Amino acid sequence: xxxxxxxxxxxxxxxxxxxxxxxxxxxxxxxxxxxxxxxxxxxxxxxxxxxxxxxxxxxxxxxxxxxxxxxxxxxxxxxxxxxxxxxxxxxxxxxxxxxxxxxxxxxxxxxxxxxxxxxxxxxxxxxxxxxxxxxxxxxxxxxxxxxxxxxxxxxxxxxxxxxxxxxxxxxxxxxxxxxxxxxxxxxxxxxxxxxxxxxxxxxxxxxxxxxxxxxxxxxxxxxxxxxxxxxxxxxxxxxxxxxxxxxxxxxxxxxxxxxxxxxxxxxxxxxxxxxxxxxxxxxxxxxxxxxxxxxxxxxxxxxxxxxxxxxxxxxxxxxxxxxxxxxxxxxxxxxxxxx
Amino acid sequence: xxxxxxxxxxxxxxxxxxxxxxxxxxxxxxxxxxxxxxxxxxxxxxxxxxxxxxxxxxxxxxxxxxxxxxxxxxxxxxxxxxxxxxxxxxxxxxxxxxxxxxxxxxxxxxxxxxxxxxxxxxxxxxxxxxxxxxxxxxxxxxxxxxxxxxxxxxxxxxxxxxxxxxxxxxxxxxxxxxxxxxxxxxxxxxxxxxxxxxxxxxxxxxxxxxxxxxxxxxxxxxxxxxxxxxxxxxxxxxxxxxxxxxxxxxxxxxxxxxxxxxxxxxxxxxxxxxxxxxxxxxxxxxxxxxxxxxxxxxxxxxxxxxxxxxxxxxxxxxxxxxxxxxxxxxxxxxxxxxx
DNA sequence: CTGAAAGCGCTAACAG
DNA sequence: CTGTTAGCGCTTTCAG
Numbered sequence: 001x002x003x004x005x006x007x008x009x010x011x012x013x014x015x016x017x018x019x020x021x022x023x024x025x026x027x028x029x030x031x032x033x034x035x036x037x038x039x040x041x042x043x044x045x046x047x048x049x050x051x052x053x054x055x056x057x058x059x060x061x062x063x064x065x066x067x068x069x070x071x072x073x074x075x076x077x078x079x080x081x082x083x084x085x086x087x088x089x090x091x092x093x094x095x096x097x098x099x100x101x102x103x104x105x106x107x108x109x110x111x112x113x114x115x116x117x118x119x120x121x122x123x124x125x126x127x128x129x130x131x132x133x134x135x136x137x138x139x140x141x142x143x144x145x146x147x148x149x150x151x152x153x154x155x156x157x158x159x160x161x162x163x164x165x166x167x168x169x170x171x172x173x174x175x176x177x178x179x180x181x182x183x184x185x186x187x188x189x190x191x192x193x194x195x196x197x198x199x200x201x202x203x204x205x206x207x208x209x210x211x212x213x214x215x216x217x218x219x220x221x222x223x224x225x226x227x228x229x230x231x232x233x234x235x236x237x238x239x240x241x242x243x244x245x246x247x248x249x250x251x252x253x254x255x256x257x258x259x260x261x262x263x264x265x266x267x268x269x270x271x272x273x274x275x276x277x278x279x280x281x282x283x284x285x286x287x288x289x290x291x292x293x294x295x296x297x298x299x300x301x302x303x304x305x306x307x308x309x310x311x312x313x314x315x316x317x318x319x320x321x322x323x324x325x326x327x328x329x330x331x332x333x334x335x336x337x338x339x
Numbered sequence: 340x341x342x343x344x345x346x347x348x349x350x351x352x353x354x355x356x357x358x359x360x361x362x363x364x365x366x367x368x369x370x371x372x373x374x375x376x377x378x379x380x381x382x383x384x385x386x387x388x389x390x391x392x393x394x395x396x397x398x399x400x401x402x403x404x405x406x407x408x409x410x411x412x413x414x415x416x417x418x419x420x421x422x423x424x425x426x427x428x429x430x431x432x433x434x435x436x437x438x439x440x441x442x443x444x445x446x447x448x449x450x451x452x453x454x455x456x457x458x459x460x461x462x463x464x465x466x467x468x469x470x471x472x473x474x475x476x477x478x479x480x481x482x483x484x485x486x487x488x489x490x491x492x493x494x495x496x497x498x499x500x501x502x503x504x505x506x507x508x509x510x511x512x513x514x515x516x517x518x519x520x521x522x523x524x525x526x527x528x529x530x531x532x533x534x535x536x537x538x539x540x541x542x543x544x545x546x547x548x549x550x551x552x553x554x555x556x557x558x559x560x561x562x563x564x565x566x567x568x569x570x571x572x573x574x575x576x577x578x579x580x581x582x583x584x585x586x587x588x589x590x591x592x593x594x595x596x597x598x599x600x601x602x603x604x605x606x607x608x609x610x611x612x613x614x615x616x617x618x619x620x621x622x623x624x625x626x627x628x629x630x631x632x633x634x635x636x637x638x639x640x641x642x643x644x645x646x647x648x649x650x651x652x653x654x655x656x657x658x659x660x661x662x663x664x665x666x667x668x669x670x671x672x673x674x675x676x677x678x
Numbered sequence: 679c680t681g682a683a684a685g686c687g688c689t690a691a692c693a694g
Numbered sequence: 695c696t697g698t699t700a701g702c703g704c705t706t707t708c709a710g
Contacts, residue, residue, distance in 0.1 A: 003455065005703060016681045021705060031679060048454040052394040053703035056686050061391065063434075071423075072416045080410050084437050088444075093456070095402075096435045098423050105427075115387040116342065117432075256622045279411075280617060283595045285624030344687060355697045360689055370695060392687030395702050 082299025168201030178335030421638025507540030517674030
C-alpha cells in the first residue's frame, strides 16, 4: 500500500486539498461536520502527514537538536532525559549529535543547522571550543540556541548553568575542614568557562584559608583515559596531595583507580570530591562525596527556554540566563562532617 | 540575509537549477569546470542545502530513529554511542525517542514513522511490549527496522542480541560454585524475550546442579524504585536467599541498597551478580561481579545492519540475526574464583 | 465555509 | 554536457 496523501483524502471526499489540510489542522474556517468526515477518513486510511512536505512549506521542522560531547556520562544522559521530557510534551522531535570533544565536528554539525534542519538547538560545547573562531556568534543570531552547562562566556546567548564557582568553593572548604592542606583540582579544560569558574571558586577558597595556590594546584587532564591515569599517578606521588576535587565524573573514577594503584587509602591518605551525577556514588568504596549537578532540571530548563523562544518570536532569548544550584553530598571519601 | 538556494546560485552563474543540483551532487554528467565554479560560489555564499526539500523529493530523509526505554542507563547510553558513531560516519542524522517503558508511547512513536520521517529504525522495546497487539509486524514490512537487545521473539525481523541464556547460566553456575544454595533472579519483565532467556538459563543451571526452581526463584520487579526497594527487602527477609542475579543495572544497585538496609554483608550473607555496564562496578563496595553486555558493539552492529539494508534494497534484512556474547567479570560481590 | 492556484527547494526524467 | 519541465505533499493567500 502506498502512502496516503492529503490528495487522496480530498478525492475520496470530493473536497479540495486545501479544505482537507485546514480540517486536519483544526482550522476555525472549516465546518464541524466536514472536520469530522475528514478526520474519520484519515483515521480509517491510517493517514500520517508527511513531515518534510510540511516543513518545507512552513519553514519549521518541529525538531530541535541536542549537541553534546558524549552521552555515556550521567550528567549528559540525565540532561537528555530532561530535554526529551519537555520535547515530547510539546510534540517536538529531537536530533542528537555527539561531538566527542572535537571542535571540528562541532563546527560541522552547527554549520549544517543553517539549512533549517532544526528550529532550535541546545548545546554543551566541547573542551576545545573557543567561541571566537567559531561561527557561534553568528549562529546565535540566526537560530534560537540555548547553551547549557558548558557555555561560552564571550557570547551573549541564553544560558543555563549551575553555580560552578560556589560549588567549587564549597567543595574546597569542605576538604579543608577535613584537614586537607594540599588540595588539587583536576580540570578537564583550560578554555571552558565552567572549568574556569570552578578554578576560581577553588582559588578563592584557598585564599580565604591562607593556603597557597600554585602551579601544582591544578592539573589539566585530557580526554585520554590512559594518559590521565599515568598523569595522575605521577602527580600524586610527586606532590603528596592530600585532597582532590575531580571536576568530571570520569576524573572521579580515575582518582579511585590511581589511589588503588598507589595503595593510598581514601579518605585517610587522600580525600576525594567528585563533580558527578553517578547514581552509584553512594555505593562506591568508599562512598564518594559529590557535587551533584541538577542535570535533569538543567536539561528541562534549557528546553523550556528554547520552546518559549520558539513560541513567541519577540521573546528576547539571548538575554536569558538561569543558574540552578548544585548540591554537596557528603559521604565517606572526605573527612569533615556536614556543617 | 535570507537563505541561499540553488536557484540563486543558478542565476548568478547563468546556469539552470538542474545543472547546479547535479554539480553539487557531483554528478558525472557535469563538466569538471562547471562543478568547480558551482562549488566555489556555493562556498562563497555559504550555501547549505535544504534537507526537507531534498527529502521530500527523494523520499529519503538521511535520518534514522533510535527508540529506547531510557537513556540514563549505561547500556543504552553506550549503545547510542555505538549507533551514533556509525551514523555519523555514514552522514546520517539520528532522532532519539524515549518510551519510559510505556507501550503506548512506543506505539505512538512508531506510528509516526509511517510518515517517512526516518529511513530506518533501531529499537529496544519496552517491558510492556507484546508484539501481537502492536502494529509491529506490520511496521517491519514497511520500514527497515532492527531490534537490539530487547527484541520481540514472535516477530521475524533483524535482531542484535547478546547470549542471554548462556550468560545467565554462567552467572548462576558461578553463584553455585561459590556455595550458593538458594539463588534468586530479579527480572524486569514477564514478557521480554531477553528476560525469559535469562530465566531459562537460570532454570537450566539450577536443574543441572540439582537445585529446586520454585515460585520464589524469580522476583518480578517493576520500574518503580521505591516499590522495588520494599519488595526486595521483604523477599530477602522472608526467603533467606543467599545469592541474587539482578538482570538490570538499576536492580543491581537496588540490591546493594536493600542489603545495606537489612545489614547483610555482600558477599558473605548474600552474593550478587548484576547484568550491568556500569563503569564503576569495580569501585563499588564491594566491587560488583557483572555480566557485562557489549553495549557499544551491539549498537554499532545494529546500526551497521540497518545501513546495509538502506544501501541495498535487495538485502534481506528481516533474516539477519547476530548474537554478541556478554562476559562474566568476577569481582568481590561473589565468592567463587575464576575457573 | 470551501476551492483554485501558487509555490516551499530540490531532483529526476527527458530533450537537446 | 546543459536545460526544460514537472512534481514530491503540504500550506497559504485570495476568491468565491
